Amino acid sequence: MKDDDLIGTQTPHRRITEPEEALAVLESVVPGLTGLRRPEPAVLDWVVLEESLGTALPADYKHLAERYPTFALGDFLLVPLPEPGEEHDSLRGFRDGLDVLADAWVEPGRGPAAHPAPGGLLPWAESDESEKFMWSTSGETPQDWTVTVASRSGGWWHYTGGAVQFLAEYCEGALEPWALPPIDPEATPCLAIGTGADPLSVAVPLASLALRFAPRARPRTRRRRCTAHAAKRPSSCGRRHGAARNEPAP
Template sequence: MKDDLIGTQTPKRRITDPAEALAALELALPGLTALRRPEPAELDWAVVEEGLGSGLPADVRHLAERYRSFAVGDFLLVALPEPGEEHHMLQGVRDTLEVLADAWWEPGLGLSLHPAPGGLLPWGESNESDKFMWTTTGDSPEDWVVTVASRSGGWWHYGGGMVQFLAEYCGGTLEPWALPPIDPEVTPC
């Protein structure tokens, strides 16, 4: 299957403002606000960017500065860096890329893995091993789209950012192709 044959869901409007995207996520996950940091964290984004060879989208940076890693519905883990422990996030990305390359990769998809240009860069996974990634195409990280690799074999794109994807998936406004409906209960990790 080629990349142009993978399904794509496009939001009615792509949210480009990180604060607006986070507000949409907090609306979809009311319990999330109980986990909000008292003050935004000071993360060493230079370490993350150097380790990845790329910056990250503003919405995920905004989310990570306000929240620690969390799970939704005992299903989806959203892994975020912690101040002073940014290298742990990088190791998690490397580990997931190895798993993708070894056990998941379908060469006919027409997609590549990070750090290849436009490669898939993981940001989350489910307890059933579904993978949530960015497709790193475009002029900047703000252009990246979400790509989902379901354990059941479904691969698809979402034409918006990570935080908007989470808001729409958790809020039930996104068709969860090859994913189960999600319980909006939030737990810290």
């Protein structure tokens, strides 16, 4: 991730600040998601994660994790979430993801740094083609953090909303994908297998044991399109969360 590879910034017309609203928008865009919802909100020990990471985590992410287990969107984007009693496993996942980021993605002095550097990147999701979805941890509180997306082709970009709102707008087609394939608004339950993988733990969608979300270093070749999502969905807007404004890097 070099400064020269920055594609630009996309900004929602209205940043959603209430976790409940952000999740409601995601659920409206991905109707099947509600079928995976926990019967009751989970009680998670956020202190284990936040004290060890040295930072609080955004409220929209915590609200999502308390209501949903790990899932995949479009059999492409894995959203790993902590489970009650397994917070230490999730912490190991965050740490392993930071190690992968530092070893294979960031270059000191030539682009963004990894957390815990000031404003550093903290991964929270990953695609099956190794794209990274991260928080840029700058701002007065975690509620001010923005999303940074890094493609395995080398390009990367910012989205100045929260993680849950990003998922909603990406699934709706309201974003320019910018080095990402279009995504089907379909949610798949995932079962984590093994430990010590990246945050973005090795996982198996229950409906398709052939699919693996395994951590990989960024290859040097150009990315291939995900054949499962070859047909681009038309962009839409006008929902209550609005479409995004796109500002390519100068």
